[in-house]
Amino acid sequence: MSKSKQPTIIDVASEAGVSIATVSNVLNRRKVPMAPETIRKVEEAIVRLGYRRNVMATNLSRRRSYELGLIIPHFGGYYGRFAESLEQKVHRFGYHLSVFSAAGMDPEIEQRHLEHLLQRRVDGLVSHGLAMSMKSTQQLVGGGTPLVIFNGWGWPEEIVQLAVNLDFAKASAQAVRSFLNNGCRSVIYVGKSNGMGANDQRIQGFLSGLGNDSEPVVHALLDVSELGVARTLDEALRLSGECRPIGIYTFNDALALEILALCHERGIRVPEDVQLIGMDNELYSKASFPAITSFDMPVDLQTSLVAAFLMKQIGEDLDEESTLLLEEHLPRAIGHELLIDLDMIVRKSTIA
Amino acid sequence: MSKSKQPTIIDVASEAGVSIATVSNVLNRRKVPMAPETIRKVEEAIVRLGYRRNVMATNLSRRRSYELGLIIPHFGGYYGRFAESLEQKVHRFGYHLSVFSAAGMDPEIEQRHLEHLLQRRVDGLVSHGLAMSMKSTQQLVGGGTPLVIFNGWGWPEEIVQLAVNLDFAKASAQAVRSFLNNGCRSVIYVGKSNGMGANDQRIQGFLSGLGNDSEPVVHALLDVSELGVARTLDEALRLSGECRPIGIYTFNDALALEILALCHERGIRVPEDVQLIGMDNELYSKASFPAITSFDMPVDLQTSLVAAFLMKQIGEDLDEESTLLLEEHLPRAIGHELLIDLDMIVRKSTIA
DNA sequence: CTGTTAGCGCTTTCAC
DNA sequence: GTGAAAGCGCTAACAG
Numbered sequence: 001m002s003k004s005k006q007p008t009i010i011d012v013a014s015e016a017g018v019s020i021a022t023v024s025n026v027l028n029r030r031k032v033p034m035a036p037e038t039i040r041k042v043e044e045a046i047v048r049l050g051y052r053r054n055v056m057a058t059n060l061s062r063r064r065s066y067e068l069g070l071i072i073p074h075f076g077g078y079y080g081r082f083a084e085s086l087e088q089k090v091h092r093f094g095y096h097l098s099v100f101s102a103a104g105m106d107p108e109i110e111q112r113h114l115e116h117l118l119q120r121r122v123d124g125l126v127s128h129g130l131a132m133s134m135k136s137t138q139q140l141v142g143g144g145t146p147l148v149i150f151n152g153w154g155w156p157e158e159i160v161q162l163a164v165n166l167d168f169a170k171a172s173a174q175a176v177r178s179f180l181n182n183g184c185r186s187v188i189y190v191g192k193s194n195g196m197g198a199n200d201q202r203i204q205g206f207l208s209g210l211g212n213d214s215e216p217v218v219h220a221l222l223d224v225s226e227l228g229v230a231r232t233l234d235e236a237l238r239l240s241g242e243c244r245p246i247g248i249y250t251f252n253d254a255l256a257l258e259i260l261a262l263c264h265e266r267g268i269r270v271p272e273d274v275q276l277i278g279m280d281n282e283l284y285s286k287a288s289f290p291a292i293t294s295f296d297m298p299v300d301l302q303t304s305l306v307a308a309f310l311m312k313q314i315g316e317d318l319d320e321e322s323t324l325l326l327e328e329h330l331p332r333a334i335g336h337e338l339l340i341d342l343d344m345i346v347r348k349s350t351i352a
Numbered sequence: 353m354s355k356s357k358q359p360t361i362i363d364v365a366s367e368a369g370v371s372i373a374t375v376s377n378v379l380n381r382r383k384v385p386m387a388p389e390t391i392r393k394v395e396e397a398i399v400r401l402g403y404r405r406n407v408m409a410t411n412l413s414r415r416r417s418y419e420l421g422l423i424i425p426h427f428g429g430y431y432g433r434f435a436e437s438l439e440q441k442v443h444r445f446g447y448h449l450s451v452f453s454a455a456g457m458d459p460e461i462e463q464r465h466l467e468h469l470l471q472r473r474v475d476g477l478v479s480h481g482l483a484m485s486m487k488s489t490q491q492l493v494g495g496g497t498p499l500v501i502f503n504g505w506g507w508p509e510e511i512v513q514l515a516v517n518l519d520f521a522k523a524s525a526q527a528v529r530s531f532l533n534n535g536c537r538s539v540i541y542v543g544k545s546n547g548m549g550a551n552d553q554r555i556q557g558f559l560s561g562l563g564n565d566s567e568p569v570v571h572a573l574l575d576v577s578e579l580g581v582a583r584t585l586d587e588a589l590r591l592s593g594e595c596r597p598i599g600i601y602t603f604n605d606a607l608a609l610e611i612l613a614l615c616h617e618r619g620i621r622v623p624e625d626v627q628l629i630g631m632d633n634e635l636y637s638k639a640s641f642p643a644i645t646s647f648d649m650p651v652d653l654q655t656s657l658v659a660a661f662l663m664k665q666i667g668e669d670l671d672e673e674s675t676l677l678l679e680e681h682l683p684r685a686i687g688h689e690l691l692i693d694l695d696m697i698v699r700k701s702t703i704a
Numbered sequence: 705c706t707g708t709t710a711g712c713g714c715t716t717t718c719a720c
Numbered sequence: 721g722t723g724a725a726a727g728c729g730c731t732a733a734c735a736g
Contacts, residue, residue, distance in 0.1 A: 057713035075432030409729035
């Protein structure tokens with residue numbers, strides 16, 4: 001590679017007839033006073049040579065990277081939106097965000113990415129509730145790189161500085177109650193056992209929504225990762241017997257949509273026979289037929305909180321907006337876990 | 353930050369009682385022969401200290417980063433799948449892939465990411481057909497960083513080493529012919545003017561599919577970015593008059609789905625009154641009702657080609673599989689543009 | 705087999 | 721205002 005041809009600060013210096021220190025000065029526009037003439041000369045030399053600063057050298061010298069890392073299970077749907085939103089947020093603070101996908105919840109890949117980011121000496125890390133063992137704690141704790149997670153429960157404070165979580169439990173309880181109010185005589189949760197903490201939260205909420213007084217209604221927890229979607233629906237139907245309508249609450253909209261497709265195939269009417277509630281409020285849940293009731297994810301609030309908190313940890317000055325945001329939410333945290341409410345978007349899959 | 357506490361190779365050396373060169377040697381497992389005892393001592397020191405190599409220093413010294421950069425318009429759907437697939441592919445060659453989203457086709461953000469990646473001295477770059485001006489060419493050409501794009505047309509070879517494109521034109525022609533075969537008396541293309549080259553390709557194919565002999569069939573090109581989806585459908589209906597069924601071919605599945613939803617709302621029957629063909633073969637096009645006919649994107653083939661080509665450019669040894677792949681496809685390239693076929697997946701939105 | 709040393713490209717005192 | 725020089729953490733000859 002003609003890589004070696006990349007001009008350096010030395011080339012610029014000699015081209016401009018100044019010292020490299022001076023070049024560095026104009027590059028970093030420090031408070032150092034400089035002759036406008038000098039500045040001009042340097043700037044001209046820079047364009048003439050097509051000089052481009054070498055970030056590795058810069059960071060090495062500064063002992064700071066102005067880089068943040070994000071690890072998500074995949075790029076689609078909610079996670080993709082999260083990444084995009086966070087990228088913009090941290091950009092306002094002058095940071096870059098490198099995004100890596102952990103290929104579904106693969107702990108190994110997760111770890112590989114984390115390690116790499118750490119080796120790159122990013123200034124901060126954010127990740128979904130990790131699938132890997134908490135033992136990897138050591139690595140993180142070792143280098144004081146701040147780590148904040150989103151939608152992860154039960155992580156010790158020594159590892160994770162903050163967890164910005166969505167209140168799936170509350171939402172799930174609301175979903176169940178909504179089914180009951182709509183006259184459902186059977187309610188089923190269709191979860192994904194590989195959904196980690198997010199699945200547990202839903203289950204917990206689902207159960208609490210049924211009430212302590214063990215309502216006289218058919219109910220069950222199914223696991224689609226185990227049964228597959230077709231057999232899951234079979235099972236839901238079987239368990240419900242004659243009890244109609246059946247309320248099916250799914251781990252996410254993608255799942256709800258698949259079940260909806262199956263219902264169409266088998267002539268099961270939605271919402272007359274089966275009512276459906278999903279999670280994520282994906283574009284297609286609005287555009288499906290019938291449209292699917294779902295919960296909207298406040299991605300923007302979540303990323304704002306993550307960004308603000310991380311910036312503060314890193315020692316960046318916060319603008320007023322971020323400061324207020326933190327002041328409003330942080331006190332409500334349980335330990336270091338923040339809980340954010342979800343809004344239910346009622347659509348045709350639950351109302352006649 | 354306790355950042356400064358991060359142990360360095362020097363700490364490891366003294367902890368192990370050897371020189372830093374030795375540490376570096378065991379770290380990089382070079383062909384250099386070493387006493388097993390020495391290796392053990394060093395490795396122990398490494399874990400004891402929780403040493404983590406500083407990639408910036410390493411890269412600076414090696415003048416090589418083993419990093420690749422990918423820029424996509426957003427993380428969702430096809431692009432997200434592309435990113436995930438490419439990440440895995442290059443990983444096999446020992447490379448990391450940093451993914452950045454250009455926030456929809458924003459040329460400014462695109463440029464910012466590109467510049468950043470270049471400053472980070474990545475070994476190679478891949479991007480969707482860029483939205484930014486070709487003038488930015490200078491920057492890229494300057495540092496001999498190889499750039500390959502996917503789904504970008506008309507980029508000069510001086511800028512782009514290779515373009516791995518999907519044959520949207522051919523697919524579009526096929527879509528049209530399929531409509532005609534199914535008895536459509538009106539065929540409409542609903543495109544997105546901000547779809548760049550990909551949209552142009554579709555238009556071109558759409559027109560050629562109609563045949564040179566200007567078939568006696570109603571046809572039109574509509575632009576949803578301009579009209580919005582509701583008015584686009586109105587327009588399609590108006591233009592078609594009594595000619596049924598109408599074949600509507602959309603830029604992508606997301607758009608097809610929205611139109612489908614509108615049809616349901618207005619009692620327009622699919623496929624009796626309107627037939628629909630999308631593009632991307634998203635999960636939801638299979639699970640929608642009726643399921644939407646679409647074109648499947650051979651993401652895996654595309655990323656394999658991109659990865660193989662890039663590795664070759666960088667001077668990495670290719671495994672046999674990659675070599676064969678390149679030998680099979682490269683000769684078919686038109687200039688430096690490769691064209692890959694799409695498969696039409698026929699579903700209920702086009703057949704009764 | 706192991707250690708010395710000269711960089712990699714840039715930042716940052718601290719004199720001049 | 722500007723420049724000389726000492727690192728930042730690591731690699732890669734080259735001696736020994």
